Amino acid sequence: MARGKSRLWLIILILLLVLAGGGVFYLWPHLEGAPPEISLDKPVTHLGKSQQVFVKVSDSGRGLAWVKVSLVQKERKGVVLNQTFDAPGAPMAALKLAVNPLEMGMRQGPATLVVEARDRSWRNWFRGNQASKEFQVTVDTTPPRLASLSQIIRMNRGGTGLAVYTVDEDQAIHGVRVGDNLFAGWSPWPQRPKTKLCYFAYSDQTPQGANIDLWAQDKAGNKAVLPLNVRLKWKKFRSDVITLNDRFMNKVAARFASLIPSDRQTPLAKFLWVNQDLRKANNARIRAAAQPAQGFQLWEKGLARPLGAPRAGFGDRRTYVLNKEVVSRSVHLGVDLAHTERSPVKAVARGIVRFAGDMGIYGQAVILSHGQGVATLYGHMSQLNVKQGDEVKSGQTVGLSGMTGLALGDHLHFSVLVGGVYVNPTEWWDPHWIKDNILLRFSEAGMPLPTPPAGN
Ligand SMILES: [Zn+2]
Incomplete structure (x- = not known):
């Protein structure tokens, strides 16, 4: 009897343990501590x-x-x-x-x-x-306050403009917007940090009547826009007809043979790939290389004019004709200057080498950044004397002229870019234009010409 009783207790104990175990098993996940x-x-x-x-x-x-x-x-x-x-x-x-x-x-x-x-x-x-x-x-729900320190800004289609203005918020980004193109502004005066400048361009590709505004945006995303008082001269560009023949197209095909895709088989298809696809890719690469800019200005009195007699000009509208039919078009985004063969090509101002190497249709090329978004391109050279990252003095030889890339004779292709947009280089080496469009902007704003940092 006593044995039977203790067995019952044992069974009850085991049952309780099983229940408790099951309970813990069931409860445990509900009691997680993460x-x-x-x-x-x-x-x-x-x-x-x-x-x-x-x-x-x-x-x-x-x-x-x-x-x-x-x-x-x-x-x-x-x-x-x-x-x-x-x-x-x-x-x-x-x-x-x-x-x-x-x-x-x-x-x-x-x-x-x-x-x-x-x-x-x-x-x-x-x-x-x-x-x-x-x-x-x-x-921060208040937009930055913008004020222009510039009077009437006169500029040409395809040309450069300079705006001097103030932004009252320290951490705002700012600049000038022309149509779809956004140009970054800079603060080159440490003693007056709220006073800014921005070099901008009215691209030869921008349609007539585009808005030209100062813009600013603060860290909280508040935006400000202020129209700039710009008088734009609608410059007409020259047109040029280039008659194609097999001899020329075969020469181009041979020069770019390693780059042309294999599905382009006729001389015309090969030429069109170089003149359109490669040109587009090269210009995108040049714009990207020209854009990163340091805020200080490295040039002093505009840009020097490279040596050579003028050939093709900036903005020339080129039509390519084969058997009396228009087969291609392009815009010449710089000036061509012909001097003696293999003549020294000199930096038009102090600058930093952003690119030195093969640039497709522009051949052996160098891109220099002169600060605040201003950059120059030297193309078709036969020899390069500088490498990426070098700092060059004004007048330093960056290479020798040649006919590499899409060039028929020895000449220098020279381009100026502002904020990654090609502009007419002739303005930049004209002392009158510098006086009326750059120096005047600083004097009417009561600001000195920004001084480049000490160096070579
Ligand atoms: Zn050219």
């Missing part, structure tokens, strides 16, 4: 009028139960989002939030973006694991 993880998809430092903030909250355990996002500024507090998640909870929430600090009664200045989250764990008496993260931001 809190939700909070992050911002893109760092947010400033909040403008209406800022998109991307918040990511995830929970690897039981899933999210609740997420709250608020903006806090001293005694002010605004709720951006307060969301609960139904069972079984969400493993992840990617929240695209529109934060409008003004509607929430926030003032300009520092604020804290607070993200709080809870998961569906049964820990903490069923309240779940809690996480919270704070992000320090600056509320």
Whole structure:
């Protein structure tokens, strides 16, 4: 009898242990202790009028139960989002939030973006694991203020303009916009950091009547635009007809044989690939190489005129004719200057070598950056004397003239770029143009000509 009783107790004990084990097995995942993880998809430092903030909250355990996002500024507090998640909870929430600090009664200045989250764990008496993260931001809903210090800016189609202006916010980006082209501005005067300058161009490709504005954008995304007072002279470009023949096209095909795709088989197809596809690719590479700029100005009195008798001019509209039919068109984006064969090609101003090597239709070429977005290109050379990264003095020989690339005789192809846009080089070596369009801009703004840093 006693034995039977103790066996019963043993069975009850085993049953209880099994139940407890099962309970632990069932309960354990519900009691996980990993809190939700909070992050911002893109760092947010400033909040403008209406800022998109991307918040990511995830929970690897039981899933999210609740997420709250608020903006806090001293005694002010605004709720951006307060969301609960139904069972079984969400493993992840990617929240695209529109934060409008003004509607929430926030003032300009520092604020804290607070993200709080809870998961569906049964820990903490069923309240779940809690996480919270704070992000320090600056509320700034006022656009930067722009003021032009320039009077009437006269410029030519295909030419360069200079604007001198002020921007009242330190960290804003700014410059000039001409149609679709955006030009970056610079602060070359350490003693007057709010005073800026921007070299810009009215590209020969820009249609008539494009808007020309100063623009600025601050860290919070607030934008300002101010029309510039520009009188544009609508310059007409020369037209040129080039008659093609097999001898010329075969010569081009032979010179670029290693580059021409194999599906271009006729002499004309090969020529068209060089004149159109390769030209386009080369110009894109040149624009990219010419664009990174240092904020200080390395040239002093405009750009020197390279030696040589003028041949083709800037903006020439070229029509290519084969058997009395127009087969191709191009625009000549520089000036051609012919001197004696293999004559020294000199840097037109102090500059930094951004490119030295083979540039397709421009042959052996050098690109120099002269600061504030102004750059020069030297093409068709037979020899290069500099390499990328070199700093060259004004008048230093960068190479020898030649006929590499798409050139029939020994000459220098010379281009000037402003903010990556080709401009008419003749303006830059004309002292009258420099006086009326560059020096006048500085004197009417009451600013000295920016001085280049000491060096060679
Ligand atoms: Zn040329």
